[in-house]
Amino acid sequence: MFRKLKNSELGRITVEQYKEADKTPYALVLDNVRSQHNIGSAFRTCDAFRIAKLCLCGISAVPPTPEIHKAALGAEFSVDWQHFDTALEAVAQLRAEGYTIVSVEQAEHATQLQDFHPDPDRRYAFIFGNEVKGVAQEVVDASDCCLEIPQFGTKHSLNVSVSIGVVLWNIILHNFR
Numbered sequence: 001m002f003r004k005l006k007n008s009e010l011g012r013i014t015v016e017q018y019k020e021a022d023k024t025p026y027a028l029v030l031d032n033v034r035s036q037h038n039i040g041s042a043f044r045t046c047d048a049f050r051i052a053k054l055c056l057c058g059i060s061a062v063p064p065t066p067e068i069h070k071a072a073l074g075a076e077f078s079v080d081w082q083h084f085d086t087a088l089e090a091v092a093q094l095r096a097e098g099y100t101i102v103s104v105e106q107a108e109h110a111t112q113l114q115d116f117h118p119d120p121d122r123r124y125a126f127i128f129g130n131e132v133k134g135v136a137q138e139v140v141d142a143s144d145c146c147l148e149i150p151q152f153g154t155k156h157s158l159n160v161s162v163s164i165g166v167v168l169w170n171i172i173l174h175n176f177r
Contacts, residue, residue, distance in 0.1 A: 018050075023050045028054045032058035
């Protein structure tokens with residue numbers, strides 16, 4: 001009944017076409033993400049959703065590395081990225097560029113993800129934190145709002161790469177239906 005499509009049937013664009021294509025009005029900030037596999041996954045997810053830029057901050061590794069490439073599958077070549085010494089430096093630059101700063105974190109008065117409806121005329125930068133400590137408090141303090149992903153099990157966190165996919169899919173769904 002169903003036939004799995006071949007890669008040649010997917011209509012994928014080249015890296016050059018991707019670089020020229022319109023991007024979503026979103027940026028991603030990784031605040032001290034330590035796993036290069038999570039960083040590579042972030043690149044791949046940014047590519048899938050045509051995110052405008054990826055900001056790697058602090059201890060977050062930068063391409064080229066075999067570990068990033070293994071998860072990114074080449075998306076490190078298509079997605080625009082920049083490294084900052086701190087996430088606060090990235091926040092300052094993004095705010096100067098007109099982005100609304102959104103930390104994805106469990107915080108008092110956070111907006112539940114399903115209740116967040118981005119203004120289609122604004123640009124947003126979504127900040128994701130370290131695998132153990134999350135988004136640093138000073139970065140949360142510098143944010144315009146916080147988003148929380150509802151969870152119903154015994155654990156109180158998702159892997160950062162999973163969180164990125166959940167948030168971006170939800171945001172893209174709201175803006176491009």
